Amino acid sequence: MREISVREIEERIAEACGEIAVRYSPDLIKALQKGRTQETGFRSVTAMDILLQNAETAASQNIPICQDTGLVIVWLKIGSEVHFTDGLPSEAVNRGVARGYTECYLRASSVTDPLYERKNTKDNTPAVIYTEIVEGDQVEIEMMAKGFGSENKSALKMLTPADGEKGVKDFVLETIRNAGPNACPPFVVGVGIGGTFDSCAVNAKRALLRPVSESNSDPRYKKLEDDLLTEANQLGIGPLGFHGRTTALKVQVEYAPTHIAGLPVAVNMCCHVCRHARMVI
Ligand code: SF4
Structure with missing residues (x-):
């Protein structure tokens, strides 16, 4: 003992x-910088510049x-x-x-x-x-x-097994579309698939703990994450809702065994201020 x-x-x-509260994790900063290089419109470029400048000011002056x-x-x-x-x-x-x-x-x-x-x-x-x-x-x-601006835009749906991958994708994208500018994009999107009504939501939240530089270790779920990210960014919501290519920085999927009759899906929306830490004692 x-x-x-x-x-x-x-x-x-x-x-x-x-x-x-004051410092983004290095992987999130890199994702924001990458998003900045992908923007071309005046408003979306300006929005990304403001986010990056805000990050620098917060870290250097120790303010949230x-x-x-x-x-x-x-x-x-x-x-x-x-x-x-x-x-x-x-x-x-x-x-x-x-x-x-x-x-x-x-x-x-x-x-x-x-x-x-x-x-x-x-x-x-x-x-x-x-x-x-x-x-x-x-x-x-x-x-x-x-943050609750994004938490409030999260959603859960009990799909049927017949809804399959298409049903999952449609629901995730619908949730991102409904979140729009109100959830402070660019987003990190946590998705839980399987389990029960409750565990599915916990897995969606847990998915947000994974660094955005890491993907699901199962190649099928990694592909699902990549496909969803591409499609989310085709929605055109853009940084802070000013239209553009960076609606999401990453989609993170966690899955769990479930009942033969069910296919629960939960989408936990998170804004670009995806604050998390890991420590071992
Ligand atoms: S950026 Fe995130 S934490 Fe800040 S108001 Fe928007 S949702 Fe809340």
Whole structure:
């Protein structure tokens, strides 16, 4: 057994909240730069230039890339050989989020009751937390800070097996089209296929954690990702909705076994501010 103090989780999460709010990951910067080279129209070129300039200013001055600093989602992969000390990991995650958001002056965007009170919790807690027990004596933390302009444009559909690949593609592209300028393109699009109503949506979100420089390891799903990216960029929505060639930077697909009668598909839209981090303790 390896003893790990949950204080270490708290520290890492607090630090990561501040870091991902102000700095794009290098792969995302490269994708934006590539998108810039593909644009030719005045408005789309200007939009990409503004995004890149904004990224540089945010990183150099330590200010958030966007005013919507997101809702935090955390995945904890806990090794079966780990024994936590000093409390519960979920409480440590929320202490880390609270510290990160208050110490770095990030906007607190969480409300308590979603329907009747909608009181701001003031420190961006609680985070959405998923846990998984794996082999080993380490704890892997993956997290994202998800903006809701794009989250609100996400969608799920229970297709039938007969709908097949065409049905999946049609639904993904319809969701991207419906998102349009309101979800702050260029997008990273997370797609979950298979599983159940709920797990399919979680897989769509999880797909957003993968660096945009990486594709699905299954060649059939990689081709699906590439085809969807090409078709998404033919929609012409363009950077910030100013028309152009860069509607999406990447489509990321995750799949899971499902029931013989079903073909669930979830599309989790993410804007260009696709903030995520991975840490191992
Ligand atoms: S969707 Fe993204 S870019 Fe748009 S406001 Fe929210 S975090 Fe910012």
